[in-house]
Amino acid sequence: MRTLSKWSPPWTRYGTNRARLGQERRKSVKKETKDGKLGFEPFIDDGKSVGSYKSSRTAKSSLYPNIPFKDCKWDFFLCCTPPGRKAVSALYDALPERFEGCKLWLDEQHDSTDKTLVDGICYSRNILVFLTHGSTSDAKWQHQMRVAIGARRNFILLGETDEMQGKPSIDELISKCPSDLKSIFESNLIIPYFSDPDFRSVTFEKMCRAQWVDISEEAEESHHIQKHRKDLFYKLFPYDEDTDPAVFPKNFVSFAAAVGLPLPGVSPRATRWSLFVRAYLVVCMLLCSMRFFTPQGPGFLDYLSIAQLVALHPVLLLMISVTTWVLGSKEVKDLLEHQIECTKEGNRLRLKLERLTLVLGALTAVFSLWGWIGYLPGFWTNYYLESTQDAYPFFGVLGILHGLAWFLSLPLVFGIFFATLLVAFALQELGYMGLVSAFDELHPEIASAGLEEITATSAGMNVKDGDLYRFQVRYLQCWNLYRRMQWKASIPFVLFWVAEVCLLAWSIWSIVQGFEPIADERAARFQAHWHLPVRLTWLVGASPWFGVAGYMIGLLPWGSSFYANKIMTASNRLFFTNTNLRSCFLSFMHDFELEFRVLFLQAVPWTLLLSLPILLVNSLGYVADVVRLFRAL
Numbered sequence: 001m002r003t004l005s006k007w008s009p010p011w012t013r014y015g016t017n018r019a020r021l022g023q024e025r026r027k028s029v030k031k032e033t034k035d036g037k038l039g040f041e042p043f044i045d046d047g048k049s050v051g052s053y054k055s056s057r058t059a060k061s062s063l064y065p066n067i068p069f070k071d072c073k074w075d076f077f078l079c080c081t082p083p084g085r086k087a088v089s090a091l092y093d094a095l096p097e098r099f100e101g102c103k104l105w106l107d108e109q110h111d112s113t114d115k116t117l118v119d120g121i122c123y124s125r126n127i128l129v130f131l132t133h134g135s136t137s138d139a140k141w142q143h144q145m146r147v148a149i150g151a152r153r154n155f156i157l158l159g160e161t162d163e164m165q166g167k168p169s170i171d172e173l174i175s176k177c178p179s180d181l182k183s184i185f186e187s188n189l190i191i192p193y194f195s196d197p198d199f200r201s202v203t204f205e206k207m208c209r210a211q212w213v214d215i216s217e218e219a220e221e222s223h224h225i226q227k228h229r230k231d232l233f234y235k236l237f238p239y240d241e242d243t244d245p246a247v248f249p250k251n252f253v254s255f256a257a258a259v260g261l262p263l264p265g266v267s268p269r270a271t272r273w274s275l276f277v278r279a280y281l282v283v284c285m286l287l288c289s290m291r292f293f294t295p296q297g298p299g300f301l302d303y304l305s306i307a308q309l310v311a312l313h314p315v316l317l318l319m320i321s322v323t324t325w326v327l328g329s330k331e332v333k334d335l336l337e338h339q340i341e342c343t344k345e346g347n348r349l350r351l352k353l354e355r356l357t358l359v360l361g362a363l364t365a366v367f368s369l370w371g372w373i374g375y376l377p378g379f380w381t382n383y384y385l386e387s388t389q390d391a392y393p394f395f396g397v398l399g400i401l402h403g404l405a406w407f408l409s410l411p412l413v414f415g416i417f418f419a420t421l422l423v424a425f426a427l428q429e430l431g432y433m434g435l436v437s438a439f440d441e442l443h444p445e446i447a448s449a450g451l452e453e454i455t456a457t458s459a460g461m462n463v464k465d466g467d468l469y470r471f472q473v474r475y476l477q478c479w480n481l482y483r484r485m486q487w488k489a490s491i492p493f494v495l496f497w498v499a500e501v502c503l504l505a506w507s508i509w510s511i512v513q514g515f516e517p518i519a520d521e522r523a524a525r526f527q528a529h530w531h532l533p534v535r536l537t538w539l540v541g542a543s544p545w546f547g548v549a550g551y552m553i554g555l556l557p558w559g560s561s562f563y564a565n566k567i568m569t570a571s572n573r574l575f576f577t578n579t580n581l582r583s584c585f586l587s588f589m590h591d592f593e594l595e596f597r598v599l600f601l602q603a604v605p606w607t608l609l610l611s612l613p614i615l616l617v618n619s620l621g622y623v624a625d626v627v628r629l630f631r632a633l
Contacts, residue, residue, distance in 0.1 A: 064118065064150035069125050076126035076156065079144050083132040083166035090195060091130075098204050117144070122151040128207075131159045131190065132166035136177035145181050155184055156207055158193040165195070192444075199444040232264055232327065234336055234346055247336070247426065249350050252357040252419075259415030261320060261423070264328050277412055278317060284409045285313035287402055298529045299378040299399055302522055304625075305539055311499075312544055316413060319420040319492050326427060326488045331481045339434040339478050344450050349429045353422065360418035367542050368410040374535030375410075379403035414542075417549060424489060424556055431482040432563040435594075438475040442467050442574070455573035463576045463585075472588055479592050486560075490598040493557050496544075497601055500554065500614050503545060507621025515624055517631035526633055536626055546622035554615055557596035557603035564594035 080088045121127065127148040135141050148155065160167045174185050191206040232247040248256075248263065256263055257270045260277025291299075291306045326332065340346070379399045440447035443461045446454050454461075526532050541547050571589045576582040596603035 064147055065122050066152045067122050069154075071123075072125045073123040074120070075124065076128045077121055077124035077148075077153075078128050078130065079141065079148075080130040081132055081135045081138045081141055083134075084130040084160060087132075087160060087165065087193060087195065088130055094197070094200060098201075118147055121147045121153060125154060126156050127153045128156045128158065129184070130193070131157060131168050131173060133168045133172075134166075134176075135168065136173045136181070142178060142181060145184060149181070149184070155188045157184070157188050157190045158203065158207075159190040161192050161194060194444060199448060202444040202447050205447075232332070232336060234340055245346075246350070247346075247430070249354040249357065251361075252353050252422065255357055255361055255415065256419045256423075259412050259419055261416060261419045262324055274320075277416075278320065280409070280412070281313050281317055284405050285310060287398075287405055288313070290398065291402075294398060297378075297383050297399065298381055298525075298532075299375075299402060301525065301532055301535055305535070308539065308543055308545055312413065315492065315496075315544065316416050318495070320416060322489060322491050323420045323423050326485060327423065329485070329488060331484045331488070332427070332430070335430055335434045335478070335481050335485075339437055339474075339481070340430065341437045341440060341447070342433050342450065344452075345429075345433045345436060349426065349433070352429075353426060356422055356425070360422060364411060364414040364418060367414045367538075370534075370538045371410045371542065372407065374531055374538045375406045376403055377531040378529060378535070379406070417544070417553075420492075421552060421556060425559070427485055427489060428559055428563065431478075431485055432567070434478040434481060435475065435567055436570075438471055438478050439570075439574075441471040441474050451570055455570045458573075458575060460575040460577045463578060463581055465581070468581055468585060471585075475588075475592075479594075482594075486596055487598055490557075490596070490601065493553065494599060494601055496550075496553055497611070497614075499545065500550070500618060503618050503621075504614065507618045510621035510624045511617070513624065513628065515627045515631070518628055520629050520632045522629055523632045526629070533630070536629070540623065540626055543622070546619050550618070551615055554611070555608075557601060558605075558608055558611075560594065560596040560603055561605055567594060 078088055078091065121144065127144075129135075129145070159170070170185075170190065174182060177185065191203060193203050194200050234245040234247065246253075253263060257266060257273070260274045262271050262274040266274075288306060288310045292303065294300070295303075379402045381399075383399070436451050439451045442463050443454075445461065522532075539547065542549055544550050544553065568589065571586060574582070574585070576585070
């Protein structure tokens with residue numbers, strides 16, 4: 001628990017629930033709330049302190065001072081009519097629990113004059129208006145609203161939802177509202193107020209969306225966070241000392257920076273290192289290409305292995321470019337800033353990424369060490385070292401350069417490969433989290449407990465037409481973002497499968513040759529150099545075209561079917577008290593395809609029966625070639 005002495009400004013603690021940073025965040029606040037901020041010291045008034053119900057001043061009057069928000073004494077002023085007094089008292093008790101260290105101001109603690117009321121409104125950042133039946137017809141309410149409009153305060157509207165406590169009819173409120181006050185309803189959303197403590201947190205979260213935000217402070221915080229954070233982070237997560245809104249854990253951020261994969265917000269040093277890595281990969285590709293013309297020496301195995309390595313370099317460069325492009329796209333930014341609100345799923349994703357980073361880091365070390373054993377002894381030998389003393393030292397220089405290049409490139413190659421695949425996995429999870437967040441619009445209980453816990457029970461929810469409409473709008477927005485992300489991230493996967501189909505011709509020919517030993521010129525090299533068999537086994541395991549790495553990149557798009565099944569299963573387990581609405585809901589859900597579908601790459605379960613044999617045939621064809629060679633020794 002924080003004490004008041006450790007209190008930090010509210011916009012750095014609670015404004016982050018809906019949006020922490022960026023131009024997109026500030027634009028969304030302006031659309032919804034006209035620059036409002038939820039604060040800490042409520043000025044509570046139920047109309048009793050007003051001596052006169054009539055106000056001779058209008059909303060356009062200059063007699064009401066426009067106090068700068070940073071100079072205000074209180075953060076919000078609670079306004080209600082007598083039917084809402086009970087709810088206001090509940091808010092008075094709940095606010096200290098929600099906002100630790102806050103101080104509350106009650107009207108009976110001050111004199112009941114109109115000057116006190118006006119000062120309370122003018123020196124408050126937000127006017128929190130609690131609406132009940134007949135609020136807009138009340139003269140005291142109208143007076144307070146005119147003062148607030150004249151002082152250019154920010155409005156936060158709460159609407160009672162309990163019929164027994166004066167639930168209002170919005171149409172009736174607006175129809176009976178004076179014309180000079182109707183702009184309050186036109187420019188602000190009415191937030192449902194739930195008296196149940198389990199659902200009240202939903203009200204508070206929506207209030208955070210409508211609060212006034214000090215843009216200068218927000219910009220300063222944005223600069224501070226961007227300076228110290230090297231990864232993407234959620235903007236809607238409740239952020240405190242125990243919750244980290246970062247998408248990627250620190251160990252993956254460090255791993256990606258080390259291998260040259262620049263995440264959004266990285267330091268200039270990391271960006272320069274990434275540019276060096278790309279240039280280095282181009283140099284390595286040129287060096288490998290030269291092996292086609294220099295088959296002499298113990299560093300040469302065969303042309304097929306060289307072709308695999310040369311083709312790998314442009315694939316890695318493409319994966320880096322596409323990954324950075326997608327991570328910096330407006331779709332990912334919109335998803336993180338305005339859509340994802342499921343904290344539990346976010347924390348689970350961080351845990352998954354932490355563990356996967358450790359596993360993939362270990363695989364990078366294993367494959368690099370394996371590759372060093374298979375390659376470095378072939379280049380750092382007397383054959384090349386003594387050639388540097390000859391009249392034509394080309395082979396010696398080439399061998400030494402190859403050895404140095406392989407020593408650094410292997411960790412980079414595998415690190416980039418695994419890091420980009422892990423980012424692709426994270427993007428898939430983020431798309432799923434955005435879709436799951438849309439379900440919060442159906443019922444406050446889903447927003448409070450989470451979709452997974454709700455679907456574990458068979459209790460029916462009282463979903464209204466408006467709830468279903470809001471869900472459909474938000475789900476469609478998230479689905480469009482999800483599909484655009486799939487298309488942008490699909491380029492390496494589509495090209496990989498084009499290459500796999502093209503390799504089928506050679507693989508089928510190799511399988512037809514059988515596994516019996518045949519005369520092979522490579523057998524003599526194998527007997528003369530012990531490291532070449534190690535290199536060949538390394539290619540069987542690490543090759544992105546025939547080995548384990550190929551299965552990892554090739555089958556990743558089918559992971560979308562897992563998430564599609566989770567969402568559809570959860571949808572079928574949701575029960576509404578209105579069965580007609582549930583039928584409409586299920587029909588709506590079945591209209592949206594969630595699997596990875598880009599051009600010919602349709603990653604649905606039945607196409608796996610066709611795609612997996614392609615990978616197996618290519619692997620078997622390469623293994624047949626290796627077996628024939630080993631049996632020929």
